[in-house]
Amino acid sequence: MNYLQSPAVRVGLSIAVATGLYGISFGALSVSSGFDIWQTIALSLLLFSGGSQFAFIGVVGGGGTGAAAMTAASLLGIRNAVYGMQMSALVRPTGWRKLVAAQVTIDESAATASGQTEPIERRRGFWTAGIGVFVLWNVFTVVGALVGGALGDPAQWGLDGAAVAAFLGLLWPRLRAKEPAAIAVICALVTVVAVPFVAPGLPILIAAAVAGAVGWFGHGRMDQGLEPDVDPYVEEESDR
Amino acid sequence: MNLWFWILLACALAFLTKLAGYLVPARWMDNPRMSRVAGTLTIGLLASLTAVNTFASGQQLVLDARIVALAAAAVALLLRAPFLVVVVIGAAAAALARLAGMP
Numbered sequence: 001m002n003y004l005q006s007p008a009v010r011v012g013l014s015i016a017v018a019t020g021l022y023g024i025s026f027g028a029l030s031v032s033s034g035f036d037i038w039q040t041i042a043l044s045l046l047l048f049s050g051g052s053q054f055a056f057i058g059v060v061g062g063g064g065t066g067a068a069a070m071t072a073a074s075l076l077g078i079r080n081a082v083y084g085m086q087m088s089a090l091v092r093p094t095g096w097r098k099l100v101a102a103q104v105t106i107d108e109s110a111a112t113a114s115g116q117t118e119p120i121e122r123r124r125g126f127w128t129a130g131i132g133v134f135v136l137w138n139v140f141t142v143v144g145a146l147v148g149g150a151l152g153d154p155a156q157w158g159l160d161g162a163a164v165a166a167f168l169g170l171l172w173p174r175l176r177a178k179e180p181a182a183i184a185v186i187c188a189l190v191t192v193v194a195v196p197f198v199a200p201g202l203p204i205l206i207a208a209a210v211a212g213a214v215g216w217f218g219h220g221r222m223d224q225g226l227e228p229d230v231d232p233y234v235e236e237e238s239d240r
Numbered sequence: 241m242n243l244w245f246w247i248l249l250a251c252a253l254a255f256l257t258k259l260a261g262y263l264v265p266a267r268w269m270d271n272p273r274m275s276r277v278a279g280t281l282t283i284g285l286l287a288s289l290t291a292v293n294t295f296a297s298g299q300q301l302v303l304d305a306r307i308v309a310l311a312a313a314a315v316a317l318l319l320r321a322p323f324l325v326v327v328v329i330g331a332a333a334a335a336l337a338r339l340a341g342m343p
Contacts, residue, residue, distance in 0.1 A: 101262065165310070
């Protein structure tokens with residue numbers, strides 16, 4: 001069997017390239033937020049969840065404490081437990097493979113597997129996207145960290161603007177309906193109102209509490225907010 | 241050094257969160273509320289991080305070149321630009337706004 005003929009493998013590889021490449025922006029922003037190259041590499045190797053990594057460096061870069069950064073990153077990672085549960089049923093890894101599967105359980109691998117219907121294709125999609133993104137994301141994190149370190153003054157190159165664009169880019173694909181857009185606007189407003197009154201980093205956690213309460217007491221769709229940054233199947237849809 | 245502690249703790253928690261999905265019996269987590277909170281948290285945190293990175297400077301609210309970056313990134317996203325292009329456009333917009341004299 002030629003693996004490259006498997007549709008899930010092809011989708012997984014293209015998502016790995018698209019997502020892996022933007023490890024460059026994480027690496028560059030991490031270094032310009034004051035992290036050294038080893039801390040940047042550790043975040044990509046060990047934390048390995050794009051949104052949480054950007055959250056961690058974003059909180060610290062904005063003057064927040066390590067504790068606030070850890071809390072924001074951990075709350076943002078809760079959706080990976082939901083993906084883990086879905087992948088446990090769809091991919092069914094056993095033994096030590098569970099540990100590897102857990103580490104590569106992210107938006108992209110879960111979305112690639114969920115988009116397939118055959119059990120074998122789901123498994124191929126999950127592993128190709130998960131391991132592919134992991135390898136390329138880490139390679140391009142190092143490239144970005146070296147580039148960021150060579151740039152000098154981050155404000156002159158607009159790297160603070162790059163951080164704004166990165167967060168908006170991570171948020172954007174999740175705003176396809178009215179309710180998620182309303183949650184986003186409310187949380188942004190709560191944040192702006194809180195900034196002058198509490199220590200840096202805390203406004204983000206206050207907004208998280210509001211968002212959590214909306215999810216807990218609300219009746220919205222179950223899967224809102226659980227979209228990948230790069231949709232593995234968006235091109236196929238537009239081809240139809 | 242202190243920062244390393246929080247980095248490694250965040251990494252450990254991230255892995256254990258992912259692993260929990262594989263180890264906890266499905267019926268424990270097969271709870272619509274759990275999925276919904278995970279989703280709204282993701283949206284709320286990303287919106288909040290966008291706002292902080294655009295408007296906050298320490299504990300002050302400021303309007304500077306970053307608002308131009310936000311607008312430029314939104315236009316790029318509306319035009320369906322890929323993520324990396326959006327980030328580069330955000331950086332270029334902020335850099336150009338500063339060249340033009342914005343703080």
